[in-house]
Amino acid sequence: MTGVPGTTTASPPSVAPLPEGLDTPALVVDLDVVERNARRMADGALSRGVALRPHVKTHKSVALARLQLDHGARGITVGTLGEAEVMARGGIRDIFVGYPVWADGPKAARLAALHSIVDLSVGVDSPEAAAQLGAAVTGSERPLRVLVEIDSGARRSGVANADAALRVAMAARDVGLLVIGVFTHGGHGYRTLGAGPAAAKDEIRTLAAAADALTAGGFSVEAISAGSTPTGLHAAGGPVNEIRPGTYLLGDRQQLALGAIPADGIGLVVAATVVSTAVALDQVVVDAGAKTLTKDRAAFLEGFGMLPAYPDAVIERLFDYHAAIRIPSGTPAPRLGEVVTIVPNHVCPVVEQFDEFMVSRTGTIVGRWPIDARGRSR
């Protein structure tokens, strides 16, 4: 590794050899690893007595959501109504939209339709959004369940404190919504290496205060839900009775660097072909560009992904369909035409670029699974 200050120098992860004959770029899922990841997280949640409600935005696949449910997840989390619709059509019944849905216009009708066919719950962080949700489901046979979002340090969405959580809960009750709990996302656990456990403490403290405020206000607080892969099981315990990690199932370079997944936890790689070596001796170009790897890059990661077989190589520049990879002098380089394995920085937006997973076991393709909710960002 090149030892750039603040970047990770962890050993490359172990990944299975690629199957033969792939048309590249391709997303290759290692089902053995994925099943192990699913089992580990489910066992960890079970042993701590908390429910697991994985965020399926990572994989957007009905088959992988079912795999998580089969391993013991209670239900799923989604980020958009579109993901909820796809998962509902796939037969999944217990769905939490962990997002401050603004349900006006076309979204009001979509929300009402979903609410009529599955066990839906939705996030809310303002009285105004609560009013929209209430209006959207007016006339439903049963109340729509909501969880109040509280910010625990990510500074993205969610109310700022427990008093504000109670105000939103009361506003929600006033418009006929059923407040069942509180949730947070400790996204600040992604910011620096090793930040996960401290962010988990923030999640626990913040959720506990909000839950207490709601209980004091006469609410029955059924769900106290924390969520991210870096905070993961660190948040499971005490008042928290549900966790919502997502990335743990497939793994990525960022989670590995953060210490949030084990070295054998990379369950998805990108297969790419070296298409050009013409420009310079210290550069190879592969066919996985910005429309495959995306330009997602944490401050502590050098380049736009890593090649486990060429740990010194740096994916330095991305174009739509080209990645220019720098090969430091004296280190091995892949040859023209070689198919290489790339571990992406952040798996979620990479999956979004594809229509299907090539599913493998021990280096053999055993299926092609659709990425059912790809493109469902609304």
Next chain:
Amino acid sequence: MTGVPGTTTASPPSVAPLPEGLDTPALVVDLDVVERNARRMADGALSRGVALRPHVKTHKSVALARLQLDHGARGITVGTLGEAEVMARGGIRDIFVGYPVWADGPKAARLAALHSIVDLSVGVDSPEAAAQLGAAVTGSERPLRVLVEIDSGARRSGVANADAALRVAMAARDVGLLVIGVFTHGGHGYRTLGAGPAAAKDEIRTLAAAADALTAGGFSVEAISAGSTPTGLHAAGGPVNEIRPGTYLLGDRQQLALGAIPADGIGLVVAATVVSTAVALDQVVVDAGAKTLTKDRAAFLEGFGMLPAYPDAVIERLFDYHAAIRIPSGTPAPRLGEVVTIVPNHVCPVVEQFDEFMVSRTGTIVGRWPIDARGRSR
């Protein structure tokens, strides 16, 4: 504007009001602007006596490719065989794959099938890739046409000099390919503000040398092709007889900052809704995150896109489905529930995130057009 050193302080572009009732996030194309952009570039090429072969990776739409052809483009450029397949199925007949295609495995059969149904030409920058191409089309009724790629300063792909171009051309001829010309992509015209015209001079000089070398080697050099939006018409003249700009049709914030498109050239925007204002007074959150805007960001652009109606706002942090927008103190902020217009930094990967364009004229939706080649990155 906040005046960060090295970032652009250009005035916000003029964009039409959004149509009512959009489900967000949505991609909204302004057909009046797009037609004007198409006409301007076609007229510019015509008046300089060069062919226009736009790169359709920007929009991936058969309808928009046809619009370009109807305005005078000679054919189209694509970046992948998948894009070529979609455009061929859409009835487009003259297709150049401006990419160093490595045609082994599944790609060999796909290339041969395309070659049998459309007027295909393909890029090549090594004798090895030429050998693969030749093998892929063995037995075809007519030779596959290729253009030798030469690097003019982008340092991405393409041979390093005219001698190397001649060597690749001879290798291609030896395996039965028909060498019809040379091409380059002056991608270094994107690197700094105002770099386009100088990069265009590099394109012209490099292509002229390569064309001379091929002519001296006995080749009939029919196509001398330069290509990018920043170099655009600057490269059209002298030896260059074809240009391949792409982004000019839809426009984006980067091209505007580079001075490569006019202030009225933004033909695509993202519509997004403010879903949360709970965390802090100086922040609003909209529902266009990294899976919509992408994390593409040139060094000279602050944030992940711009809001023409709120020119001081900075799209500071992107999550999968959230954008956290900083509102500097004392400047106006959009209200909760407001639908805002965002001009993306780089339009090409943003289009990739969607299945369809909402097509508008003067603020009214007149159609929904599929993004036919979305996801066809191989």
